[in-house]
Amino acid sequence: MNKTILTLLAVVLLFNCSTAQKVAETQAIDKAQVKASMIKALEWQEAHPIIAIAPTDWTNGAYYTGVARAHKTTKDMMYMAALKNQGYWNKWQTFSRLHHADDVAISYSYLYIDMTDSRRNFVDLEPTKKFLDAHLYEDDIWKRGTRKNEMGQTILWWWCDALFMAPPVLNLYAKHTKQPKYLDEMHKFYMQTYNQLYDEEEQLFARDMRYVWKGSDKDKKEANGKKIFWSRGNGWVFGGLALILDDMPQDYKHRPFYEKLYKELAAKMLEIQPEDGLWRTSLLCPESYNHGEVSGSGFHTFALAWGINNGLLAKKHIPAVKKAWNALAGCQHEDGRVGWVQNIGASPEPASKDSWQNFGTGAFLMAGSEILKLN
Structure with a gap:
């Protein structure tokens, strides 16, 4: 291949990560490169x-969750140093809104450090405990149902x-502190969200009630x-x-619900995965913004x-996952x-080659952390 052709290929790769995927989708995964x-x-x-x-805030919470998962797989101390x-x-x-789930996401990284680092008392988990206790047990207008947000x-x-x-975070806190009551509370509130936002027909989640479609809601559909x-x-x-x-825990009484939900979402994501490997921002209307998007795909x-x-999930799906990773890498x-x-x-909104966010990096690291474990 001459220099001119190599230059043209480089331009194509920079233009669109989905285009890059078409070049790389058949390549084996080099774990050293990952x-x-x-x-x-x-x-x-x-x-x-x-x-x-x-x-x-939640953006850093998601990013450092990715850093934690990267360290869990690789044990590279650069990740632990950042954490x-x-x-x-x-x-x-944590952040300040004690009844807003976003504001405790950062605690996943704190818990991971405390569970991994041999030095005790380096991490102060008291702010996390304070948040979780208020979040779960403190009276709040949304829980009482007396006012709408x-x-x-x-x-x-x-x-x-x-x-x-x-x-x-609640799940990991329950595991780390050996207090299953936090896991039971997590399940209670998880089911509330599931019951309101999960579409059993499509096996996908609406973002919030504004997107829960009813027969008369013609304005809540894609083009x-x-x-x-x-x-x-x-x-x-x-x-x-x-x-x-x-x-x-493998023997947790509600674990079968979460495994069933996992399998339903996995089947749907595999069914609708675009040919180039990356999911579009609108899952059922990919033509709205017909390019891959990294945070969701990650x-x-x-x-x-x-x-x-x-x-x-069966190993027969490894090619689909490899295709997705190669596209992310592009x-x-x-x-x-x-x-x-x-x-x-x-x-759903568009993205671009130059659009980035820390939570997108977190998703990329999370994806890589499991790609490295694939046989």
Whole structure:
């Protein structure tokens, strides 16, 4: 291949990560390259911090969950250094809204450090305990159902993203402290969200009640007549579900519900996976923004690979997961930045080669952490 052709190929790869996938989808996964790509993503993200609300907000919670999962697989101390550094400077605090699931997502990383580091008393888990006790047991207008929040909801976790933010933390806290009552409370509130937002016909989650379709809601459908299902919203649920199952006791009485839900979401994601490997921001109307998107796809890839690695998903699906990872890798810039990430939102919107967010990097790291375990 001459120099001119190589140059043209490089331009194509930079233009669109989905196009890059078409070149790479048949390639075997080089695990040394996966590790190198993950470290580059970490280094770039640590050098380019982004704060949506505060250093302890949900975006950093999702990012450092990815860092924790990367360390769990690779044991590379660069990940642990990043985890300890952010926890120390955060003084192990959550964010301030005690009845908002987003604001405890950062505690997943604190719990992971405490469970992994041999030095006791390095992590202060008291702020996490304070949050969880208030979140679960303190009286609150949404729990009482006496007032509606801004989305017209009277349940605690009224948006599907919440199923990534709080449940894995509660589950891990219950495991770490040997207090199953937190797991039981998690299940109670999880079921409220499931009952309101899960569409049994499509086997996908509406983002919130604004997208729960009824026969008269003609304005709640996509241009192609399909219901609106957001990729990252379902990625939050699917990725969070894999995290929950990873730490949930095998004999927990409600575990069969979570395994069944996992298998339903996995089957749906495999069914609708685009040919180039990356899911579009609108799952059932991919033509709305016909390009791959990394944050949702990263969470889907993580969850699917986790299922294969843990026996909940057949190994025949490895090619689909490899295809997804190769496409994700094609979205990473040479300097380590992970592009094609939809901005903060609550519905399907476009992304671009240069759009990035820390939670997109977190999803990329989560995906890589399970790809490395594939046989």
